Amino acid sequence: xxxxxxxxxxxxxxxxxxxxxxxxxxxxxxxxxxxxxxxxxxxxxxxxxxxxxxxxxxxxxxxxxxxxxxxxxxxxxxxxxxxxxxxxxxxxxxxxxxxxxxxxxxxxxxxxxxxxxxxxxxxxxxxxxxxx
Amino acid sequence: xxxxxxxxxxxxxxxxxxxxxxxxxxxxxxxxxxxxxxxxxxxxxxxxxxxxxxxxxxxxxxxxxxxxxxxxxxxxxxxxxxxxxxxxxxxxxxxxxxxxxxxxxxxxxxxxxx
Numbered sequence: 001x002x003x004x005x006x007x008x009x010x011x012x013x014x015x016x017x018x019x020x021x022x023x024x025x026x027x028x029x030x031x032x033x034x035x036x037x038x039x040x041x042x043x044x045x046x047x048x049x050x051x052x053x054x055x056x057x058x059x060x061x062x063x064x065x066x067x068x069x070x071x072x073x074x075x076x077x078x079x080x081x082x083x084x085x086x087x088x089x090x091x092x093x094x095x096x097x098x099x100x101x102x103x104x105x106x107x108x109x110x111x112x113x114x115x116x117x118x119x120x121x122x123x124x125x126x127x128x129x130x131x132x
Numbered sequence: 133x134x135x136x137x138x139x140x141x142x143x144x145x146x147x148x149x150x151x152x153x154x155x156x157x158x159x160x161x162x163x164x165x166x167x168x169x170x171x172x173x174x175x176x177x178x179x180x181x182x183x184x185x186x187x188x189x190x191x192x193x194x195x196x197x198x199x200x201x202x203x204x205x206x207x208x209x210x211x212x213x214x215x216x217x218x219x220x221x222x223x224x225x226x227x228x229x230x231x232x233x234x235x236x237x238x239x240x241x242x243x244x245x246x
Contacts, residue, residue, distance in 0.1 A: 055154045055175065060217070066155055067170055106175050113174035116133045 005097025009053055015103075016048045019090040029082055032073055055106055056099050070114060077115060077124045084111035134169035134190055135178060136204045138197040141165055141186035142239050143229035149178035149187060150216040159211040162240040163223075168208035184230050196234075210241065 006012060020041070023029045033039045050061040087107045091100050118124060137149075143163045150158035150165060157171035158178075167178075167187075179187045188194070190201050229235065 051154070058152065058154075062154065063156065065171060066173055106173075109174045109176065113133045113172075120133075 003094065003096040003100075006056060006095050006099040006103060009049070011095070012049050012052050012056065015090060015094060016045055016052060018094060019087055020045060020048065022086045022090060023083070026082060026086060028076075028079055029086070032075060032079065036074055052103065056103060066110075067114060067117065070118070071121070071123070074125075075118060075123065076126050077119065080111040080115045084108055133174055134172040134204075135167050135174065135176075135187055136169075136190050136193050136201050137165050137167055138186050138188060138193060138200040139233065139235055140184035140230070141182070142235035143232075144184055144186075144222065144226045146183055146222050146226065147216060147219045148181040148183070151219045152177045152181050153217060156215055156217045158216050159208045160214045160216040161207060161211055162243055164207075164239055165216065166204040166207045166211065168212075169205050171208075207241065214243075 004011070006015065020033075023033060024041075047062070047064065050059070051064065051066070053059045054062040084107055088104050091104050141164050145160075145163055145165055147160075147165065150160070153167075154175060154177065155171050155173055157168050157173075159166050159168055169190075174189065176189075188197075193201060
């Protein structure tokens with residue numbers, strides 16, 4: 001069956017719900033989201049739908065401070081990479097097209113941006129132990 | 133990492149960039165915009181919106197404007213409550229200022245109502 005591009009809110013909902021299903025099943029990311037941050041998924045998923053609808057369709061719905069939310073979490077250097085790979089995998093399973101590619105591109109930028117910034121802030125334990 | 137607004141924006145402030153930012157990272161001064169480096173997600177959407185090419189990723193800011201990296205950081209705190217996420221009409225002489233380079237001395241940091 002040929003895949004469609006991301007076309008509307010319902011597609012974004014499918015993307016976000018499938019992706020965070022994978023996140024919760026992931027040993028590392030599941031720990032950060034569920035055990036540490038104790039994310040309320042009923043609130044978080046609609047928020048992430050708004051985030052991606054804003055990025056892909058400029059709906060203006062997302063109001064949040066994405067980077068700041070991550071600062072207190074026990075994230076390690078490779079975690080944003082895991083997050084990105086799961087996102088890319090989800091997109092490739094479900095969609096194909098311009099918006100789908102753009103979503104992967106932006107996710108990659110966010111992952112590397114957040115990684116570099118947290119590293120600059122000295123947030124990674126593994127970095128600190130390797131410097132000693 | 134974050135994107136940085138540099139010199140060409142001063143006295144131009146076209147605001148097209150702020151309207152496309154997905155995370156509302158732009159802050160507004162009287163005649164200049166800055167990007168809050170802790171809000172920017174490096175998506176690149178704003179760069180092509182700027183008619184005077186004022187926006188750069190922080191590792192690609194031209195050397196002569198490198199001080200704008202810390203300026204964006206400082207002014208985004210100062211203008212913390214001046215969030216801008218829509219286009220506003222530019223001032224009448226914006227197009228004239230667009231022709232001028234190195235305008236740092238003309239930057240106004242304080243809003244007249246403060």
